[in-house]
Amino acid sequence: MRRLAFFLSLSAIAGSPAVAETCPAAPDHSESLNALIEQVKRAETERDARLISNQMWEYWADAPNEQSQAILDRGMRRRQAWDLLGALEDFDKLVEYCPEYAEGYNQRAFVNFLRQDFRTALEDLDRALELSPRHIGAMSGRALSLMALQRIDEASRALAEALELNPWLPERGLAAPGGPLELKEKDI
Known part of the structure; x- marks a missing residue:
């Protein structure tokens, strides 16, 4: 009986994600993300920026396996x-x-x-x-x-x-003049 409990607990542990397999490294999307960051900086409309941001989220949400x-x-x-x-x-x-x-x-x-x-x-x-x-x-x-x-x-x-x-972030209004996160000091 004790042996059965031991083997059942071992199989439960082995089935957990941390023990069953080691997580591989996350995909490296840094080049693509850097390119998208440059694109969003140049976006002419909020809609264009949102589409670019959605592409960023696809990369961030690309899990390792x-x-x-x-x-x-x-x-x-x-x-x-x-x-x-x-x-x-x-x-x-x-x-x-x-x-x-x-x-x-x-x-x-x-x-x-x-x-x-x-x-x-x-x-x-x-x-x-x-x-x-x-x-x-x-x-x-x-x-x-x-x-x-x-x-x-x-x-x-x-x-x-x-x-x-990303100058088009929805939170940008918080940093606008008079907003609660307006920067009071400017770097020169």
């Missing part, structure tokens, strides 16, 4: 359905399985932002940006999280950095 893609997609569906606890569970699994994949942290941060757990969101956004420094979605999410934490000067700088890469 089928298993991680399935976890990411399910978590995103759950988040869209406002099953935030289910989404959080999926993104926890994704981060555990693929700790070097930036989008796992970014998506978990988004869920925590929606749950108004801004400190936890900020931790994940910082990790996402360590892994993918030009992830504009994580940059703007970081600015919004800092703003929610009343760290306005940091939020202003974070949003300014994101707007340098």
Whole structure:
């Protein structure tokens, strides 16, 4: 009986994503993303910029393998359905399985932002940006999280950095003159 319990527990552990297989490296889309960043800077209309941004999201949401893609997609569906606890569970699994994949942290941060757990969101956004420094979605999410934490000067700088890469971000109004994240000091 004890042997059976041991083998059952081993098979349960072996079936978990972290043990069953090692997550491969995330696809390197940096050249394509850099090209899209240059395109969005030159976009003439908000519609054009949105189409380019959608292409960026396709690259960021390209998970390392089928298993991680399935976890990411399910978590995103759950988040869209406002099953935030289910989404959080999926993104926890994704981060555990693929700790070097930036989008796992970014998506978990988004869920925590929606749950108004801004400190936890900020931790994940910082990790996402360590892994993918030009992830504009994580940059703007970081600015919004800092703003929610009343760290306005940091939020202003974070949003300014994101707007340098994509001047068409929906959050740009926050940095406009008179907006809550208007930069008070200008670099010369």
